[in-house]
Amino acid sequence: MTGIAFSHVKKLNDEYDALKIKLKNTCICPQVKIDAFEGGIFDVKKMLEHSIREALGMSFDPETRLALDVVSFNDHKDHLRDIPKRFIGETGLAFILKWIFDENDSGRAISIVTDDFLKNVGLSFDEAFNYAASNTNYNDIFYKDLDSVLSLFIGESSPLMIVTNSKRVYGSAYALNNKNIWKELAAELGGSDLYILPSSTQELLALSSHFVDDAAALENMVREVNETLEPDILLSNKVYYYSAEYDSITVCSVPGKALA
Numbered sequence: 253m254t255g256i257a258f259s260h261v262k263k264l265n266d267e268y269d270a271l272k273i274k275l276k277n278t279c280i281c282p283q284v285k286i287d288a289f290e291g292g293i294f295d296v297k298k299m300l301e302h303s304i305r306e307a308l309g310m311s312f313d314p315e316t317r318l319a320l321d322v323v324s325f326n327d328h329k330d331h332l333r334d335i336p337k338r339f340i341g342e343t344g345l346a347f348i349l350k351w352i353f354d355e356n357d358s359g360r361a362i363s364i365v366t367d368d369f370l371k372n373v374g375l376s377f378d379e380a381f382n383y384a385a386s387n388t389n390y391n392d393i394f395y396k397d398l399d400s401v402l403s404l405f406i407g408e409s410s411p412l413m414i415v416t417n418s419k420r421v422y423g424s425a426y427a428l429n430n431k432n433i434w435k436e437l438a439a440e441l442g443g444s445d446l447y448i449l450p451s452s453t454q455e456l457l458a459l460s461s462h463f464v465d466d467a468a469a470l471e472n473m474v475r476e477v478n479e480t481l482e483p484d485i486l487l488s489n490k491v492y493y494y495s496a497e498y499d500s501i502t503v504c505s506v507p508g509k510a511l512a
Contacts, residue, residue: 314375318365318384319350320425321453324488336367336377340428343492343503347425349377349384388426392417393433395458411463413437416455423455424487431499434458438496446494448501449474450487458494467491467504 325332325339325346337346349365363369370380395415415433416423427433438446441460447470449457464470470491478486491504 314373314380314383316387317352318380318387319352319422320347320381320384320388320429321350321422322346322425322428322487323348323453324490327488334367335364336370336380338381341501343501344490345428345488345492347381347384347429349380350422385429388417388422388429392419393423393426393430394418395433395437411459412449413441413458414451414455415458420454422453424450424453427456428501431501434494434501435496435499438494443496445496447504448492448494450490450492451477452481452485453487454485461493467493471504 322340322345323332323337324344325337326344332346332348335348337348339346351363351365351369353363365380367377370377375383393415394417395413415427415437417426434446434448437458438444442462445461447459447461447464447467449459449470451457459470471489474491475489478489492501493504494501
């Protein structure tokens with residue numbers, strides 16, 4: 253270990269103070285949130301030792317460790333300016349890459365992939381993106397109606413469909429990277445177009461256009477729900493539109509109208 257420094261960490265939807273640990277001969281720089289220190293100096297020492305042990309044992313296999321996440325570029329332009337990304341059509345959304353260092357029952361150690369990180373691991377962005385995309389397995393995506401949940405609260409069946417993956421981790425990126433799922437869902441709903449609601453980075457909600465008279469009301473609903481979300485899983489306040497005819501997803505930029 254070469255040293256420990258205080259750092260103010262800025263993430264997409266969050267920021268906090270942390271102790272950052274610089275290790276020799278590695279690009280890994282584990283950090284521990286300062287507000288997590290509740291047990292005095294002994295607890296701090298234990299947490300730092302645990303972070304270092306985990307960091308030194310982390311895997312660097314891109315075939316298993318790279319994942320896609322999706323973010324609203326328009327909401328995070330400053331933060332994303334120097335982060336490699338791939339835009340999703342005209343939606344204002346963009347794919348970014350995450351490196352999953354470790355994953356277990358107690359949580360996941362994850363880092364946003366930067367240009368410097370790619371240089372350190374010897375990958376181009378396209379190579380890394382292809383690894384991440386291959387990990388968003390189409391067969392792992394599913395959709396189902398919300399009748400069994402929402403009917404308990406609103407007293408009637410719901411036309412909403414949830415679209416995510418089996419782990420419900422980065423489920424929105426899975427769905428947006430595999431366009432066939434939208435064509436399949438639209439066909440199942442009678443060939444209708446779809447409104448797509450960004451429930452979170454973990455899942456999307458889809459609604460047949462036959463049920464929508466005013467897209468502005470949907471956007472208001474999205475904004476209200478987003479106010480209750482943890483910052484790190486908030487995706488977007490926009491509503492999106494899938495055109496079955498053009499097989500494309502666009503943002504609903506005009507209240508009450510879909511952009512086909």
